[in-house]
Amino acid sequence: MLPILFLIPLLLSTTSHASVQDFCVADTTASDTPAGFPCKPEANVTSSDFVYTGLSVPGKIIDLINAAVTPAFVTQFPGLNGLGLSALRLDLGPGGVVPLHSHPGATELLIVKSGHITAGFVSSANSVYIATVKTGELMIFPQGLLHFQVAAGKKGAVAFAFFSSPNPGLQILDFALFASNFSTPLIAKTTFLDPELIKKLKGVLGGSG
Template sequence: MKMMLPIIIFMISCLLFSFSSSLSGRDFCVADFNSPFGPAGYSCKNPQMVNVEDFSSSGILNAPIIDNLLKTGESTAFVDKIPGLNGQRVSLARVDVQPGGVVPLHSHSDATEVLAVLQGSMIAGFISSNNTVYVKSIGPGGVIVFPRGLLHFQVNSGINLSVGIAAYSSPQPNIQIVDDALFKSNLSTLLISASTFINPIEVKRLKLLFRGSG
């Protein structure tokens, strides 16, 4: 008898959900992480349950943890942490690069990036699909655009920490790092070498460095 209870609660909550949603407008669609998500993003939280905390976060862009190998760290304000970004085509991140540090060659398949340097300086560059290189040293107050899907990188060749803020045209930009794709994955040395022409010995050295298998 009492076993029906959770089912009934579930059905009532379904009804409530549909009622509220059919009454509300479309100002925003705050992510409900417990519901299915689709090509356009997460399902929307019941607007009655939404509050300002869904749209904001304290200290989320404070100084990030620094990676030992890359001497770089990133704090992100993406939809997984700020559900109010769901369905919006924008997000922010902070990137700190120590002297000698690098944001290695990578691309964002679904986002253009605009990087502003707040402190220190970075050599930043991207490469177009006809193999033209666009590279520049960016200092405080300077800005550079990395068009969607193109390979790009940053290095700190200075002697001070450099700090940047990056805006993305996606609520959760994916990041495909070439080194990780090849040398942190389980892609076989044979296929890596065949598809990149990198010497198998060098491939194996890099697999050790990035902890890949295969």
């Protein structure tokens, strides 16, 4: 007991003198690193660094998917740096879709603001989990797994997503295959898709090879 009682003041003393940083507003003029952006000098930090208004209005709809995705990641909202979260706004027109994609660096929590969204993800065991999420409801997409969102019914929908990282990353499967210079023969070999179909999809999405 006496050794334990002796250690308590020592631990308290060590904790009280530990360096604790409340925040690290990103200096986005520098390069991002695996540990995040370097901190902006605290003397230059203002209240506006902790407020972001970019999700207050609908995003610009992309015709191909009839949807808009407006991010509030660390590059748009530097106050998120080092805090382990970020957000985005999703505007879906009627029939709008966010194609199969993944976020390598974060789990996603989707909250539907208006309308209905059919969404789902594919597990590592190739099990598919799909649900139609209504206004006020939430759905979770585990980190790194392929998932999608589609406006359900004849109306559009609006949702907000929150991520467990200030920079969750994004890779859209269709764009990785058909908007890149990934060669058609290799795509055909690795996906079993018909080469003519691959060429057609590359023509739509702007890929080459």
